[in-house]
Amino acid sequence: MSFLELRDITKRYGTLNAVSDVTLSVEKGEFVSLLGPSGCGKTTTLQMIAGFVDVTAGSIRLDGRDITHAKANSRGLGIVFQSYALFPHMTVYDNVSFGLEMQRVPKSDRKDRVEEALGLVHLSAYAGRYPRELSGGQRQRVALARAIVIRPPVLLLDEPLSNLDAKLREAMQFELRDIQRKVGTTTVMVTHDQAEAFSISDRVVVMEAGRITQIDEPYRIYEHPETEFISRFVGKTNMLPGTVQTVNGGYASVSLAGVPVEVEAPGVALGETLTLCIRPEKLRLAGAGQGRLPGRVSVRYFLGSQWLYHIDGPLGTLMAVTPNDGSAPLDVDMPVGIDWSPSVVRVHRGVMAEAPDPALEAE
Amino acid sequence: MEATGPGARRSTPLILSAPAALLFASLILTPLLLTALLSFNEFEHATGRTHGFTVGHYLAVLTDEYYLEIFLRTFRVAALATAICVIVGVPEAYILSRMRNPWRSVFLLVVLAPLLVSVVVRAFGWSMLLGPEGPINAALVALGIGRVRMLYTEWTVIVALVHVMLPFMIIPVWTSLQKLDPAVEQAALSFGASRATAIVRVVAPQILPGILSGSLIVFGLSASAFAIPGLLGGRRLKMVATVVYDQYLSDLNWPMGATVAVLLLAANLVVMLTYHRVVEGHYRRRLG
Ligand SMILES: Nc1ncnc2c1ncn2[C@@H]1O[C@H](COP(=O)(O)OP(=O)(O)OP(=O)(O)O)[C@@H](O)[C@H]1O
Ligand SMILES: [Mg+2]
Numbered sequence: 162m163s164f165l166e167l168r169d170i171t172k173r174y175g176t177l178n179a180v181s182d183v184t185l186s187v188e189k190g191e192f193v194s195l196l197g198p199s200g201c202g203k204t205t206t207l208q209m210i211a212g213f214v215d216v217t218a219g220s221i222r223l224d225g226r227d228i229t230h231a232k233a234n235s236r237g238l239g240i241v242f243q244s245y246a247l248f249p250h251m252t253v254y255d256n257v258s259f260g261l262e263m264q265r266v267p268k269s270d271r272k273d274r275v276e277e278a279l280g281l282v283h284l285s286a287y288a289g290r291y292p293r294e295l296s297g298g299q300r301q302r303v304a305l306a307r308a309i310v311i312r313p314p315v316l317l318l319d320e321p322l323s324n325l326d327a328k329l330r331e332a333m334q335f336e337l338r339d340i341q342r343k344v345g346t347t348t349v350m351v352t353h354d355q356a357e358a359f360s361i362s363d364r365v366v367v368m369e370a371g372r373i374t375q376i377d378e379p380y381r382i383y384e385h386p387e388t389e390f391i392s393r394f395v396g397k398t399n400m401l402p403g404t405v406q407t408v409n410g411g412y413a414s415v416s417l418a419g420v421p422v423e424v425e426a427p428g429v430a431l432g433e434t435l436t437l438c439i440r441p442e443k444l445r446l447a448g449a450g451q452g453r454l455p456g457r458v459s460v461r462y463f464l465g466s467q468w469l470y471h472i473d474g475p476l477g478t479l480m481a482v483t484p485n486d487g488s489a490p491l492d493v494d495m496p497v498g499i500d501w502s503p504s505v506v507r508v509h510r511g512v513m514a515e516a517p518d519p520a521l522e523a524e
Numbered sequence: 525m526e527a528t529g530p531g532a533r534r535s536t537p538l539i540l541s542a543p544a545a546l547l548f549a550s551l552i553l554t555p556l557l558l559t560a561l562l563s564f565n566e567f568e569h570a571t572g573r574t575h576g577f578t579v580g581h582y583l584a585v586l587t588d589e590y591y592l593e594i595f596l597r598t599f600r601v602a603a604l605a606t607a608i609c610v611i612v613g614v615p616e617a618y619i620l621s622r623m624r625n626p627w628r629s630v631f632l633l634v635v636l637a638p639l640l641v642s643v644v645v646r647a648f649g650w651s652m653l654l655g656p657e658g659p660i661n662a663a664l665v666a667l668g669i670g671r672v673r674m675l676y677t678e679w680t681v682i683v684a685l686v687h688v689m690l691p692f693m694i695i696p697v698w699t700s701l702q703k704l705d706p707a708v709e710q711a712a713l714s715f716g717a718s719r720a721t722a723i724v725r726v727v728a729p730q731i732l733p734g735i736l737s738g739s740l741i742v743f744g745l746s747a748s749a750f751a752i753p754g755l756l757g758g759r760r761l762k763m764v765a766t767v768v769y770d771q772y773l774s775d776l777n778w779p780m781g782a783t784v785a786v787l788l789l790a791a792n793l794v795v796m797l798t799y800h801r802v803v804e805g806h807y808r809r810r811l812g
Contacts, residue, residue, distance in 0.1 A: 213710045234713040234722075246707035250729040259725075260715035311715065 170219030197368035239313030452498030563782035602746035613693030700734030
């Protein structure tokens with residue numbers, strides 16, 4: 162049996178289902194991220210595990226024990242709150258040492274462990290400050306230190322790095338991963354930063370409107386999103402609507418604005434509407450007249466290691482990303498050919514309710 | 525551009541605060557000043573005239589055991605009433621803040637309802653309840669314990685003061701509880717703290733400012749309370765405010781009454797400022 166098990170947990174606020182039938186098994190020592198847009202129920206799920214939100218239905222088991230209705234102070238979890246929830250009347254040192262005091266750790270050990278935890282989050286010099294004398298990111302790191310110092314069997318992190326700069330965030334991600342590997346802490350982290358979820362998680366749980374839509378390894382979530390929502394939410398995607406022209410075994414020929422494209426799509430019917438999803442980095446930009454579709458560069462964005470192009474063509478605007486390999490980028494208004502290899506196309510049956518707006522997604 | 529010059533800007537705060545300052549000066553400072561001046565006047569018992577200048581009244585009050593006892597009693601009663609208000613009011617405010625609507629609104633109303641009834645009416649209520657023929661004594665007699673004198677004792681005054689003052693403790697504490705992030709208490713619980721530990725170590729220090737202001741209000745009002753000690757303490761149990769009243773209206777010795785009033789004000793100020801300093805110094809840096 163798994164270490165932490167949520168079975169069909171549901172939270173209802175009046176008529177609103179904040180969380181519906183969430184089932185999730187987390188193995189001991191695993192790092193799982195909950196990823197989803199704002200208001201989809203991530204915090205509520207975490208708070209139910211922590212015991213601060215009553216579960217309307219379903220059960221939670223931790224290490225074989227049913228904790229669905231256990232008191233919050235008997236669960237022994239380390240928690241980073243989305244609002245940090247630091248003790249405002251205690252110094253940074255006392256904040257971090259509070260959990261150790263509650264565990265009745267001897268005073269001498271307490272000092273070493275608090276200092277170690279503060280060192281880990283690069284705050285050793287701030288031990289004597291009060292929370293209101295710290296910046297947002299510093300407070301967040303105190304919250305993190307406070308949770309990890311007690312070495313809990315399960316860490317629940319609610320957007321623990323959202324306020325840090327890119328460099329510090331990377332360092333903290335590394336530390337989190339390191340702690341988890343060394344101590345074997347089981348970690349559930351909430352984030353809406355997909356890059357963060359992908360880079361440190363063993364598995365990613367994608368949530369939408371209170372439900373889990375996919376649980377998978379980061380790579381599979383990215384490459385094999387199970388719903389259109391996920392492929393849109395996770396990374397950028399070009400969505401090309403088309404109609405099935407011919408069916409041949411597991412393959413079909415789909416007409417995209419008159420251009421026939423062969424895709425692997427078992428079980429589709431003639432005349433059915435499909436949406437082909439292609440990640441921008443999987444499009445190749447060739448010279449004019451080459452490739453599968455013609456196009457013209459309308460905008461280009463410099464992203465540092467990459468160039469992002471918007472290409473106008475017969476299917477509307479497509480996004481393409483090419484590595485910045487040092488050669489000169491394409492100019493705006495330059496005609497290009499768009500190409501891709503058949504294996505990179507993901508097929509969704511049906512048509513998207515609304516076409517993605519590349520200009521919005523580029524932001 | 526001239527209107528926004530430095531000169532004009534400097535006078536703006538003065539002009540803006542003038543109405544309030546004027547009101548304050550005419551309604552509070554002037555009577556205070558007149559009282560202070562009066563306390564230095566000589567008093568002729570035979571004619572009742574007041575004139576001249578003397579510090580005799582102050583010397584008389586400060587060296588008289590009788591007055592000293594009354595001052596001590598007043599501050600003892602006020603301090604005990606304040607302490608009981610803290611002990612009763614703070615948990616009450618906490619419980620109130622943890623209630624859910626509609627119960628919360630109902631009980632908040634119950635707590636505040638006494639404010640709607642005149643203190644005099646409430647004092648008479650207490651005296652009927654505790655009087656020799658009141659229901660409590662009737663019950664004691666029926667139980668064979670016999671009559672107990674409850675009126676005109678210090679404890680009766682204290683209990684009645686607590687009854688009157690409790691809302692003034694609950695309201696500021698309730699306000700500071702409202703400002704608390706519930707997640708902070710949850711954080712304490714998540715570290716395995718018991719509910720009691722969380723309240724003592726995490727909630728109480730944060731609502732200290734509310735407790736402080738509540739205590740100051742309750743202490744100040746109790747120390748200068750008139751109706752409750754007057755009606756429930758009677759002739760026997762004098763407090764400073766009732767002495768002032770007696771001096772003014774029975775002895776017609778206005779300068780003496782003014783002296784006692786000024787001394788009460790000064791003593792009250794000293795006690796409250798000291799208390800404020802001690803407690804506030806404690807949390808100033810932490811809570812800002
Ligand atoms: N106490 C509450 N009463 C009523 N509705 C609530 C309550 N708490 C949360 N909700 C609702 O439940 C839904 C899920 O909220 P939740 O805080 O779990 O979102 P989230 O995924 O953590 O979002 P974010 O990324 O913005 O933090 C939201 O629609 C929210 O409005
Ligand atoms: Mg949240």
